[in-house]
Amino acid sequence: MLRVPVRRIEPGMVLARPVPYPNDPYRFLLQRDREIPMSAIPQLEKLGIFDVWVRHRSLEFLEDVIDEGLGQRQREVYWQVRRNFEEVMSGASLGLDISDFQSAISNLFDFLKQSRCGNVLLDKLDSFDCYLMSHSTNVCYLAMLLGMKLERYLIEERSSKTPQQAKNLKELGLGCLLHDVGKMKVPDEILNKPGRFTPEEREIMELHPVYGYEMVKGRVSPTAAQVVLNHHQRYCGGGYPQRVDVATGDPLPTMQGKQIPIFCRLATLCDVYDAATTKRIYHSAKPAVQVLHEMRTFCKGFFDPVIEQAFYEIIPAFPIGQVVTLSNRIEAVVVDFNPSQPGRPKVQCLRSATGETFQDPSLEEIDLAIFTDIEIVEVEETDVRPYLATQYEMELAR
Numbered sequence: 001m002l003r004v005p006v007r008r009i010e011p012g013m014v015l016a017r018p019v020p021y022p023n024d025p026y027r028f029l030l031q032r033d034r035e036i037p038m039s040a041i042p043q044l045e046k047l048g049i050f051d052v053w054v055r056h057r058s059l060e061f062l063e064d065v066i067d068e069g070l071g072q073r074q075r076e077v078y079w080q081v082r083r084n085f086e087e088v089m090s091g092a093s094l095g096l097d098i099s100d101f102q103s104a105i106s107n108l109f110d111f112l113k114q115s116r117c118g119n120v121l122l123d124k125l126d127s128f129d130c131y132l133m134s135h136s137t138n139v140c141y142l143a144m145l146l147g148m149k150l151e152r153y154l155i156e157e158r159s160s161k162t163p164q165q166a167k168n169l170k171e172l173g174l175g176c177l178l179h180d181v182g183k184m185k186v187p188d189e190i191l192n193k194p195g196r197f198t199p200e201e202r203e204i205m206e207l208h209p210v211y212g213y214e215m216v217k218g219r220v221s222p223t224a225a226q227v228v229l230n231h232h233q234r235y236c237g238g239g240y241p242q243r244v245d246v247a248t249g250d251p252l253p254t255m256q257g258k259q260i261p262i263f264c265r266l267a268t269l270c271d272v273y274d275a276a277t278t279k280r281i282y283h284s285a286k287p288a289v290q291v292l293h294e295m296r297t298f299c300k301g302f303f304d305p306v307i308e309q310a311f312y313e314i315i316p317a318f319p320i321g322q323v324v325t326l327s328n329r330i331e332a333v334v335v336d337f338n339p340s341q342p343g344r345p346k347v348q349c350l351r352s353a354t355g356e357t358f359q360d361p362s363l364e365e366i367d368l369a370i371f372t373d374i375e376i377v378e379v380e381e382t383d384v385r386p387y388l389a390t391q392y393e394m395e396l397a398r
């Protein structure tokens with residue numbers, strides 16, 4: 001199967017995965033194994049569905065690699081969050097129903113543990129109309145996956161707990177799911193503003209962790225509440241919210257380094273990554289390779305280096321299933337992730353430089369780690385050449 005942007009659907013393409021309704025995880029808009037009617041395209045775009053998985057000869061093995069169950073669990077978490085947040089926003093409910101979230105997180109966590117899904121795949125929730133909910137679900141999933149990779153570090157950093165408690169990630173998941181809940185109290189015109197904030201608007205926006213903390217305090221564990229309050233703290237200092245001395249009201253220096261609880265450090269990084277890779281009303285989605293480059297350059301020092309390193313090992317610069325253009329102008333699909341050479345994955349060629357389709361892409365496989373004179377130059381119409389150097393540096397650093 002192959003992931004195809006909705007605008008590039010061609011007549012005759014058959015769905016490899018059903019397309020769920022964005023607002024109902026249990027109902028499908030289009031069924032698996034059916035040809036996609038061209039007339040459905042405007043509707044898909046209107047609903048904020050940007051990509052679909054279609055059948056592709058000889059790429060069927062991707063069906064096993066990209067686990068369908070994971071997407072379903074993520075949608076279930078998303079739906080719990082969405083239903084609950086909407087009730088609070090409409091005034092139908094006075095508070096968040098935490099028990100609903102807890103069971104959805106438990107399901108997702110148990111699934112991640114047993115599926116041993118090692119790295120992040122090209123199957124992330126995207127939703128135009130409900131950014132807050134899809135973003136919260138993505139951060140929850142990413143942080144739990146990253147936490148699973150860092151079990152030893154968690155035991156070390158949370159030394160007051162038993163090892164079993166230290167690596168229990170359900171509180172992390174809950175904190176991440178609720179991390180931006182305070183944004184419900186930020187006016188929409190600030191929240192959705194396309195340009196830069198004025199200093200006053202920024203001040204209001206930066207209050208969202210405090211608003212969120214007030215909403216969840218006493219309803220969730222202090223560990224999860226900490227994540228809500230401190231998910232914008234930078235490892236090098238200088239994040240927000242500003243701390244104040246309770247007695248005098250004077251500002252205190254911001255937290256930094258290991259003063260910041262480890263779950264907050266995990267959430268900070270996953271939050272930045274997901275926000276940047278998500279399509280928003282005011283910016284298109286950036287490819288992973290671009291966001292990873294920006295994190296390593298513009299965000300230098302923001303993240304705990306141990307967590308950051310582990311993150312680069314689970315987040316492929318070119319996720320499996322992504323369609324890319326090579327420097328020889330061949331269009332290809334990424335079929336493998338090699339953490340030791342993240343900028344040079346294995347690809348299978350789909351279309352020649354002159355536009356002819358390769359009948360069997362598996363016969364046209366190129367390992368870019370071997371054929372180093374060929375590189376990936378374009379992803380989803382973005383020229384990625386400026387971002388490759390940071391990927392190649394990672395190889396040298398090993």
Ligand SMILES: [Fe+2]
Pocket residue numbers: 179180208231232
């Ligand atoms: Fe936030």
Ligand SMILES: [Fe+2]
Pocket residue numbers: 135179180271275
């Ligand atoms: Fe966020």
